[in-house]
Amino acid sequence: MRNTHWDDHSHPTHELLWNERGASTATIGSRTWTVTPSVGLWIPAGVLHSGWMPAGTWYRAAQFSVVSVPSISADAVAVEISPLLRQLLERLAGELEPDARSRTEAVVLDVLTPASRSLLLRMPRSELLAPIARALRDDPGDTTPLSEWATRLGVSTRTITRDFRAETGLGFGQWVATVRAHHAITELAQGVPIDEVAAMVGYTSASAFGTAFRRITGESPGRFRAS
Known part of the structure; x- marks a missing residue:
């Protein structure tokens, strides 16, 4: 297939x-x-x-x-x-x-009941944030810090954070974690081992990945896979 x-x-x-x-x-x-x-x-x-x-x-x-x-x-x-x-x-x-x-x-x-966690990701569309959105979409494991993005784009970290919240409803860090969780869901559903998924989406340990994943989805990676 x-x-x-x-x-x-x-x-x-x-x-x-x-x-x-x-x-x-x-x-x-x-x-x-x-x-x-x-x-x-x-x-x-x-x-x-x-x-x-x-x-x-x-x-x-x-x-x-x-x-x-x-x-x-x-x-x-x-x-x-x-x-x-x-x-x-x-x-x-x-x-x-x-x-x-x-x-x-x-x-x-x-x-029919609205889901308690909607697994919804809003993508920013402004010219300023487009390079960040493309980078994380293509590689959710990208670990470029906010300060580096600010330098590359010639703006302050405050500007990026403000614009991310205005366009997506999330701060920069929250948005990155959400992108990673959405990508991880697809990989977990295909049977990729949890520690490999953690590395693929930019986490240094399965534990850190599990904490972030649970915060976004309400479930641990293992429980999500079992369901």
Whole structure:
């Protein structure tokens, strides 16, 4: 299997994405969500989005008619994929009579719950921050300190921190940790050993990586992999 990329597109239906195995991403504008077996993404009808899935990932998608199903949100929202929701989605994937489908869809809406951790990454888009965003996107293990970036870009560290918070809602260090966690999720889902993932995303030890990963995702790397 190969990595798969979907260019920007939209659907006339509401879409719910989740994975049976592995991690994938969905991007809307400057925001990228990581989709896993436990955290899915609801995308309202008509919302332009792109996607990426590494080889070996088993992704799923369910479509909901705008006529019979109101959107749970005007914008995309991460949702918990509970065992009950998974069973309901499996039922919807089969052949159902219209009335049975409508009843099942109604229960799906009742049990959909926003995820406590949305695994959302906002990418800065300004000309000033673009070099930093590209560097970390291409190599999450890049350890260039804030002071060095300030020197390269000819601005103060305060300016970079201020602009990062304005564009992403996070300070520079928090944003870097989030980029690393998103990349790590994909690697962990593909079975890469935890200590190797830690080194790949710029941590000197599995312990430091575990602490940072837990702060972003709410789970340890080992527990995430087990789920």
